[in-house]
Amino acid sequence: MIKAVLFDFAGTLFGRPTYQWFPQRHLSVLRAPAPFVARMNAAERAVWDARDLTALADRSAHWTLFRLAGLTMTDDLFQRLHNPAFWLPYADTAAALAAARPLKVGVLSNISWDVRSLFQRESLAVDAFALSYEIGFSKPSARAFDAACVRLDVAPSECLYVGADPVTDGAAVSAGLRFEQISTAPVGRREPVLLEALARHGIS
Secondary structure, three states, X not given: OOOEEEEOOEOOOEEOOOOOOOOHHHHHHHHOOHHHHOOOOHHHHHHHHOOOOOHHHHHHHHHHHHHHOOXXXXXXXXXXXXXXXXXXXXXXXXXXXXXXXXXXXXXXXXXXXXXXXXXXXXXXXXXXXXXXXXXXXXXXOHHHHHHHHHHHOOOHHHEEEEEOOOOOOHHHOOOOOEEEEOOOOOOOOOOOOHHHHHHOOOOO
């Protein structure tokens, strides 16, 4: 029996309407970082793997990524990635959070900054946040999912996780949760997929 629903943040509940403010070459690296991550030395790779655990690691990891790609990264450009003004809820976010009631609702995200203000700004109620920089673990670690379930006071088997990434979010299954993968796209271009995802588990 499902007693709680956990959602990912970026690409699931919130996204960006456009990347026009972000240089195209930088965006290409962000979307396909693997070749440059492969060139990192052991110390740089350790920081990259921990980029969602602290703001300092996040900054350092991206500076290294773009340096290896032959690009530079300014503080202003980096801060825009974390600026609440550049993040908007998807058109179906409010309806999905409402549909998940009266179950418990939480957010589990790999992220190095606090997103609570965005939910407050949009008047979106969430029972618990499990943000990687606060809990000390990031997906796909089972410990991240366990920490989120503890915050919701439910067993993993009683929780559904909804996210867009088949690897990091899909690891919910190994942690004992149910998992529903959705498609993602920039805000304004994604189809309303959240309500259908919940309905497939009898939540409406």
